[in-house]
Amino acid sequence: MTAYRRPRPSLVRNPRLGAWLTIRPDGRVLVRSGKVELGQGVLTALAQIAADELDVDVTRVVMVPARTDHSPNEGYTAGSMSIQHSGDALRAVCAQAREIYLRAASLALHEPVETLSVVDGDIVAASGRRTSYWLIADEALLDVEDADTSPIKATDEYRTVGRSLSRLDVPDKVVGHPRFIHDLRFDGQLYGRVVRPPARVATLISADLAPVRAMAGVVHVVRDGNFLGVIAEREEVAVRAAEALRSASRWECADSLPSESGLVEFLVTAPTETTVIHDTFAASTPVEPERSLARRFSRGYVAHASLAPSCGIARWDSGRLRVWTHSQGIYPLRAELARAFALTEDDVVVEHVDGAGCYGHNAADDAAYDAALLGCAVPGRHVQVVWSRQDEMTWEPFGPAMVVDIGVDLDNDSQILGWRHDVWSNGHTSRPGGPGSPPLLGSTHRAHAQEPVVALDPPITSGGGSARNAVPLYDLPAVQVAVHRLQTMPLRTSALRALGAHLNVYAIESVIDELAEAAGVDPIKYRISKLHDERACAVLDAVAERSGWGRPIEPGGTRGRGVGFARYKNAGAYCAVVAEVEAEAQIRVTRLTIAVDVGLVVNPDGVVNQIEGGALQSLSWTTLEQVHFDRQQVTSQTWEEYPILTFDQAPRVDVVLLDRPDLPPVGSGEAAAGPTAAAIGNAVADALGVRVRSLPLTPGNIIAAL
């Protein structure tokens, strides 16, 4: 078996080996990744990769939390790219480090390098003479740039990679050890809370600060334009003071949001920038269609709805700023904070600390800004800001509401002649960092407010945003995909796990199912007939077999079964899902069966956990979730108004991992989102005989479809 090879952008950006790795005399290996733990288990997988390439036991590997003054800059931890970018870099770094240490050992032992082998860091010569990484340990040895000369191991040489190693962070988390940013406690730490405006467009008329300042334990009250905040010695005092401040403030509010019931109409009539991202019509032979089919799909805004409200900690000292954050991108956040507070990047140090799962770009960066802004008032002391649940649900950047139109030209035999896919959406990223990038929330409320920037889409080469997975993987004679990105942004939007793939895959797979039915062909066989990618067919075959697709489902007029398939970003993991549902007063998903191919599997249970979790989260989005709002503000501010999947609603999830040790590993976190949604939609159609094209699949949307 041979080692795979592909570009290593993280290593090109951070070529010094010592930036990634330190071998210590005490027998530990410190590994610094620029990727961060978001609850997805990535640091465990990266430790496995490093351990194998170095020939050390994985228990020697210490994953150092990412910090801007000592970690390689790997941009964002997003898009299911960590195993590829950081993993590939670490493989190359560790392979070179191993070779450098072997050469040093060869000199020390006066033994030819070819006679040396490494066993858990012990370097043993054929003669029996020995030394170790730990005896040789010298940081200067790795103060060299990537030369890309050392071969990485072939996959059949891996010992730790491919095993379901227990996650490194789990033991702490089950005994309640402080592990999250919310748990950090510094000497003299203060607690900050922010009072947000009551509407998206609101002006603070007056605020009586004096009584709040006079509250026992209140250290400072901040008013800066429409930005209000308090700092207190005790956390509960900060919470009470914020409520008092809210009561003491008067605002003038204006309507700025579209009508929720007219959201679809708003999306397709708002000013947009249209980009055709894919068009093979010109290259195809035009055939006059006998008939055509037009279908419209939509979803509302979807919240990240992290279980923990966002948190940031900041401390100012002599004009220098230190920040602790659960951001997905500590370097871009540093750039944004430097810009916002007119500092040089060297004056800002940003350190990552675990937060709760974020599932994309939530309010983590905004909370860091809030802490930095409040912290200005109390230099020399740490200020921890925790958002309220209501603010988290109201002000986080949401996954955009979307409309997808699919038009298909057909001949007399229901054969597809042409396929058009149009997406209307706000952009899927408002991530901070750098000139022209969107400002953080707090800075849009200050006296000299920064203007919000309408969300963009990541480039198509990175998988796109609105257009993610909009190009069908199926063999179709002519395909055109156009994105209509909104130029106005009533509610701030940004990246939510899988981005546009959730609705794009739902829509494509719904239409494909409908065409299979029209052609009188089994939905899985129909898909396979239009896929010439062997890995795509393999996941469909596997899910058919595991789910018992050939067997009739249990009788009962309201039961249904459906399939969904996609290759994430058309370049990542292959995933096929079969959903079984009972469609009664509500949709109840009773079983999910999933087959997935992520190439080489670094940690099988880690991948299964990500697939299960991604599927259940998508089930929650697809059947339950929609942000509600009136003309001024979001109104779904708690878990009662924004319900998510509960234990009694979670079906059994059965995951089949296809083993591909010879193929490069790709990420798994977002692969299940689109196919799961699609499988549920198709199962509902099977059960009810009607296609519901407006998400979520609530009783109201189902009745409207009937």
Place this chain on the structure above:
Amino acid sequence: MAETFRVQVNGATHTVECEADTPLLYLLRNDLGLLGTRFGCGLGLCGACNVLVDGTPVHSCDTPVWSVVGKAVTTVEGLGSANAPHRLQDSFVDEQALQCGFCTSGMLVTAAALLERSPDVDEAGVRAALRGNLCRCGTHNRIVAAVLAARPESA
């Protein structure tokens, strides 16, 4: 106005000074240093802050300090430790029953009360008992498996 309270947490008695309506959560986290109990919503709707009061799960975010005087409070730290873990803590590791882990303490505490009350609970019973505990990562089935595996007869 701050008052003095004596509260019993994880078997030890503590004297603390705070306002009577201070949520138990903040006293645990900020006065007693028991940071394993977590703030999720402040409204008693997610279960991340669950602790046991005389063996019954309560939301510590909306439980005032005055109401637990004379009662026994148990937090996740009181269930077990790294050296002497509770069966549930072991089974959560065995099943890798978490992703981000922010909900984990509340899950463990709620499940511990369930197993005390109903040692032979079945899967549907576990799901019903955990209905008020939210997990956003989608690890529900792993958590259910871990709780079932921690039942006494599963040994």
